[in-house]
Structure formats: C-alpha cells, structure tokens
Amino acid sequence: MSGGWRRLRADDLPGVEAFLAEHIQSSIFTLVNLRDHGLDGTDARAVALWGCDGADGPAGVLAVTREGMLLPQIPVRNAALARALGGALAGRPLVGAIGDADQVRCLLLALGLDRAPTRIDADDPAFRLDLDALALPPGPEVALEPAGTGNSEVLARFRSAYHREVLGTPAADADAAARADVARFLTGDSYRLLHRGGRALGMTGINATWGDTVQVGGVYVRPEERGRGIARRAVGLHLAEVRAAGARRAILFASGDAAARAYRALGFEPAGTIAMVLFDGPQRVPE
CATH class of the missing domain: 3.40.630 (Aminopeptidase)
Structure with missing residues (x-):
C-alpha cells in the first residue's frame, strides 16, 4: 500500500x-x-x-x-x-x-x-462513432486489400514512414520497429492496404478491439496522394468491413486538423482529448 x-x-x-x-x-x-x-x-x-x-x-x-x-x-x-x-x-x-x-x-x-x-x-x-451512423461520402475509386505476406514489404515501408512522421521514431530505428509491427499486424489481420489501379496508396488499421469496440489507428497515405480524401475513404471502407463482422463502435484520436476533418466527415463526434x-x-x- x-x-x-x-x-x-x-x-x-x-x-x-x-x-x-x-x-x-x-x-x-x-x-x-x-x-x-x-x-x-x-x-x-x-x-x-x-x-x-x-x-x-x-x-x-x-x-x-x-x-x-x-x-x-x-x-x-x-x-x-x-x-x-x-x-x-x-x-x-x-x-x-x-x-x-x-x-x-x-x-x-x-x-x-x-x-x-x-x-x-x-x-x-479524440472521437467516437456509433457504426450504425457511419457515413461513407463519395470518394476516389479505390479498394482495400488485407495485409498479407505478399504485400508485407509495402506495408513495412508505409509503417516505417508512419514511425518517422507520427511517432517521432529516429530514422535509424524506424525500419526495424516497422517490421516488428507488421509481424503483429499479419498475425492479427488488423491492417489493410488501399489500392487504386494496382498501386498501393496507403494503409489503415485497427489497433485494438474490445468487445464490440474498435480503435482505429496507423492511418497513412503517400505524401503525393494526400488531400484527395483517400485516408477518409480507407478508414470508412475498413470500418464498414468491421461493422459487418459485428463491431458496433469505433474510437480514435486524430493527429492534425486534416485527420480530424476526415473523421468528422465519416460521422465521428468529439470525445475529449488524448x-x-x-x-x-x-x-x-x-x-
């Protein structure tokens, strides 16, 4: 005590x-x-x-x-x-x-x-969303692909960039950290790659699941593709997938104004600060 x-x-x-x-x-x-x-x-x-x-x-x-x-x-x-x-x-x-x-x-x-x-x-x-209220606005013609051994190298590159840009991981450590993360993502089937015309544009993930609640994270889009609604589309498609599998609520926190606007467009509502x-x-x- x-x-x-x-x-x-x-x-x-x-x-x-x-x-x-x-x-x-x-x-x-x-x-x-x-x-x-x-x-x-x-x-x-x-x-x-x-x-x-x-x-x-x-x-x-x-x-x-x-x-x-x-x-x-x-x-x-x-x-x-x-x-x-x-x-x-x-x-x-x-x-x-x-x-x-x-x-x-x-x-x-x-x-x-x-x-x-x-x-x-x-x-x-921070934001939360009752998945019955998920709004999927019109967006780019893109498709989600489950992360697997066939695309793990692309996922690792995106994750390494995410480490450097979002998590502040030193460049010398980012690749190793990303590969360790990707091994976990593959085991948990928790991440998706977003494609258009055979080219991977970015990734989205579910960092955690508890009961019928999922926590969205790890969203990344190639720098040259940003500002086109791609991140919003990726998250929306992934949430539609987990909703079909039984999830009822999504939570997340947004790193930056652009991310916050994308999540609001999907129907997310403010839920404090993380x-x-x-x-x-x-x-x-x-x-």
Whole structure:
C-alpha cells in the first residue's frame, strides 16, 4: 500500500476490467494489453497494475507496461493521489504515457516528469462513432486489400514512414520497429492496404478491439496522394468491413486538423482529448 494505492492482483481483475470498460475511450489499450499479454507477464506490453479503491470499486487504476508505458485511468484529478505513485514507480524505466490528456498531464507533473525530454508530446482530439451512423461520402475509386505476406514489404515501408512522421521514431530505428509491427499486424489481420489501379496508396488499421469496440489507428497515405480524401475513404471502407463482422463502435484520436476533418466527415463526434507523450530515451521518477 502506498498513499492509498496498492498493487493489484489477479483476483482484482474483474472489477478493474469493468471500471476500465466504463472509460474505454482512454482505457482500451490497457484492457487489450491485459487480455493479450497478461498481468505482470514477460511480454513488453504486459502490464503491472496499481489501484486506488473507492466506496463501490476502483476509483483509479494505473497500468505500466513492461517496456515502461504509463496508461492512467484516474478520473479524479488529484495531484496528491498521483504523487503517491512515485514510490511504487521509483527506479522503473519509463518510456512515455498515453491517456486522457488531463490525467496524463497531472500524472507527469506529480511524478516530476513533466519537463522530461520528449520526441512526441501531443494533445490530440479524440472521437467516437456509433457504426450504425457511419457515413461513407463519395470518394476516389479505390479498394482495400488485407495485409498479407505478399504485400508485407509495402506495408513495412508505409509503417516505417508512419514511425518517422507520427511517432517521432529516429530514422535509424524506424525500419526495424516497422517490421516488428507488421509481424503483429499479419498475425492479427488488423491492417489493410488501399489500392487504386494496382498501386498501393496507403494503409489503415485497427489497433485494438474490445468487445464490440474498435480503435482505429496507423492511418497513412503517400505524401503525393494526400488531400484527395483517400485516408477518409480507407478508414470508412475498413470500418464498414468491421461493422459487418459485428463491431458496433469505433474510437480514435486524430493527429492534425486534416485527420480530424476526415473523421468528422465519416460521422465521428468529439470525445475529449488524448495525450501521447513519448520520452526521448527512458526516464525515471526522481527520488
């Protein structure tokens, strides 16, 4: 126990999952990592969990992946509560934080990491869509193709560019990171390439699925093809596909005004703000 926080165990998970599912817009990564990689596991995305108990169940949950990503769900903004986590996290290498923007900013400030050097530090608008309301405006005559071994090289090139442009990954590391990602995409059948006349124009993906909710991400279009509605068309076609397979809701966060306009055109509505902070090298909570 540390200042109202305690390390969570396997028997806490039913209540934790129910709590996180109530805040799925900013908790889907925690839920999926927990399901796919386990509690206190050895995979880089396995999570350790700390919780703060309320009167009727969890009042806050902090997940930290084995690689060091902070994933907070602490709806009550309370710096003292967040500071109490410092002892539990002392000495643990941390690579960044993703979550509700207010919560991420409060947590990093409380941990003394708000001025840590970063390669990405962005607050992006979040959106959600009931897929029954999906609007597919007229657009370019294009087709989606499932990612597979036959087109993995193209997907890897797009993903490498995405790493450099969106995630701030150093050029020397982007290709290796992209290939590792693509191996995961192929296993999960989660990404699609967009084609026109036999030429790959871009990609779109489903980063996470929880129940009937999907999280859209990894959208990339060749620079020379941007501004023509291609990203909007790719996402719309992919969402129509997952809707036919049973998905009922889509969530995402948009990196930039052009992306936000594309998502609004598909029917997405504002749903808060997500912060993505990636440190420039591992950081540790100050003693």
